[in-house]
Amino acid sequence: MNNNKVLIIDDEPDLLKLLSITLNRMGIECDTAHNVASAKTKIDQNDYRLCLTDMRLPDGNGLTLVDYFIERQPDSPIAVITAHGNMETAIEAMKRGAFDFISKPVDLANLRAVINSALNVSTVQSHSDSKANPGLSRLIGQTPEVESLKQIILKVAKSQAPVYIKGESGTGKELVANLIHENSPRKSQPFIAINCGAIPNELMESEFFGHKKGSFTGASSDKEGLFKAADGGTLFLDEIADLPMPMQVKLLRAIQERSVRPVGSEVEIPVDVRLLSASHKNLAKLVSENLFRQDLFYRINVIEVQVPALRDRSKDIPELVSHFIKQLSNRNDIEPPKIDPKVLETLESYSFPGNIRELENIIERAITLSSGEMITVDDIFLHSAAKAQSHDTVQSQRKSQSLDEYLETIERQELLSALEQTKGNKTAAAELLGISFRAMRYKCKKHLIDD
Numbered sequence: 001m002n003n004n005k006v007l008i009i010d011d012e013p014d015l016l017k018l019l020s021i022t023l024n025r026m027g028i029e030c031d032t033a034h035n036v037a038s039a040k041t042k043i044d045q046n047d048y049r050l051c052l053t054d055m056r057l058p059d060g061n062g063l064t065l066v067d068y069f070i071e072r073q074p075d076s077p078i079a080v081i082t083a084h085g086n087m088e089t090a091i092e093a094m095k096r097g098a099f100d101f102i103s104k105p106v107d108l109a110n111l112r113a114v115i116n117s118a119l120n121v122s123t124v125q126s127h128s129d130s131k132a133n134p135g136l137s138r139l140i141g142q143t144p145e146v147e148s149l150k151q152i153i154l155k156v157a158k159s160q161a162p163v164y165i166k167g168e169s170g171t172g173k174e175l176v177a178n179l180i181h182e183n184s185p186r187k188s189q190p191f192i193a194i195n196c197g198a199i200p201n202e203l204m205e206s207e208f209f210g211h212k213k214g215s216f217t218g219a220s221s222d223k224e225g226l227f228k229a230a231d232g233g234t235l236f237l238d239e240i241a242d243l244p245m246p247m248q249v250k251l252l253r254a255i256q257e258r259s260v261r262p263v264g265s266e267v268e269i270p271v272d273v274r275l276l277s278a279s280h281k282n283l284a285k286l287v288s289e290n291l292f293r294q295d296l297f298y299r300i301n302v303i304e305v306q307v308p309a310l311r312d313r314s315k316d317i318p319e320l321v322s323h324f325i326k327q328l329s330n331r332n333d334i335e336p337p338k339i340d341p342k343v344l345e346t347l348e349s350y351s352f353p354g355n356i357r358e359l360e361n362i363i364e365r366a367i368t369l370s371s372g373e374m375i376t377v378d379d380i381f382l383h384s385a386a387k388a389q390s391h392d393t394v395q396s397q398r399k400s401q402s403l404d405e406y407l408e409t410i411e412r413q414e415l416l417s418a419l420e421q422t423k424g425n426k427t428a429a430a431e432l433l434g435i436s437f438r439a440m441r442y443k444c445k446k447h448l449i450d451d
């Protein structure tokens with residue numbers, strides 16, 4: 001069977017012709033169909049490198065073809081053509097596994113970009129053994145939670161759909177985003193990660209979209225923004241919940257138009273980025289409180305990936321511990337210390353509010369404190385010591401203070417402890433505590449904790 005052809009399905013003869021001519025000019029041979037029934041027959045009889053289908057067909061819905069094609073030819077991508085503004089259908093198609101969508105009226109440059117990306121996917125897939133995936137070995141863990149996360153990463157890596165990665169602070173959201181990129185057809189292109197909570201509001205637009213020389217005080221030369229830097233690759237927006245409202249509007253526009261306008265410029269620059277985003281906050285709740293735009297949420301959240309908390313996969317702790325001991329010993333050029341089994345027991349019963357990042361910090365500190373040959377329970381200091389305290393101890397500590405005073409004391413202690421663990425790095429401390437950088441700065445000021 002010939003698997004070099006692309007199947008195009010559309011009931012408008014003129015559009016079908018335009019699409020075929022465009023693809024032929026790109027050196028691609030096409031088969032065409034004008035309804036669901038004839039498309040199904042062709043899919044049954046041929047192997048295709050790519051399928052491109054309209055959504056509204058005379059004898060049925062294009063979504064049926066998305067399912068039909070993916071079931072029969074799972075290694076080839078399918079993209080859909082949707083009526084202008086019909087994002088619901090485009091999103092539904094991507095949720096079912098479609099690779100990308102093109103809106104009508106079809107913009108030929110956009111069409112070529114989608115076709116090129118899609119063909120790249122099929123080449124990458126046919127040349128790689130999906131079981132080998134060397135990139136996934138960086139995700140340590142073998143619990144069912146992690147195994148299913150690995151499967152999801154491999155699945156979503158094939159598509160272009162925006163992915164929203166949910167999970168507590170320090171669970172590995174950025175690692176997951178990076179692995180999606182590394183296993184995607186964009187892997188040879190840049191992966192750019194931005195922490196939305198760490199960019200000052202006034203610089204945000206220029207950081208994202210770039211600026212022209214002289215467009216504001218301090219803009220001494222043209223600057224390329226992060227979107228442009230990620231062109232052809234993946235843009236990862238971490239802590240997306242921290243985006244101020246005006247930037248949310250601008251981001252939505254950039255995603256919809258697939259182009260950006262640098263500050264001070266009249267010209268739109270087309271960009272081809274795959275968008276991944278993450279937050280440890282509950283975005284759906286923020287939407288219901290009008291703190292995050294619903295249309296943007298809808299747009300970035302086509303596929304949602306949940307990264308489990310470490311306490312929900314504590315069986316992975318021993319493997320993670322040996323991984324970090326090896327990694328840190330290598331980095332410091334020392335003989336890896338052994339670990340007292342009691343340490344693992346203690347760690348497995350700890351709640352890890354800072355998740356894997358906290359575990360990594362604990363091991364780093366333990367290696368520094370240990371005598372060198374063996375890490376013992378005395379070498380590990382658990383961040384939330386309060387966890388082990390019984391309710392009675394807490395009550396006796398609080399006795400002389402009002403509840404508010406007591407909570408303030410705890411907040412101050414936790415801030416100091418996080419800053420100590422991160423050697424005074426406020427961004428990292430904020431991450432450890434699961435709060436935004438801005439909230440961290442505010443709380444440090446409130447508690448008179450100096451820079």
Ligand SMILES: Nc1ncnc2c1ncn2[C@@H]1O[C@H](COP(=O)(O)OP(=O)(O)OP(=O)(O)O)[C@@H](O)[C@H]1O
Nearest residue numbers: 138139140168169170171172173174175356357431
């Ligand atoms: N499964 C894992 N195996 C090995 N290392 C991991 C794993 N998950 C996370 N890590 C490591 O833990 C650290 C924290 O991970 P990462 O920065 O990806 O978390 P995050 O969820 O993005 O954090 P935040 O919410 O604070 O942005 C990193 O050093 C990362 O490499």
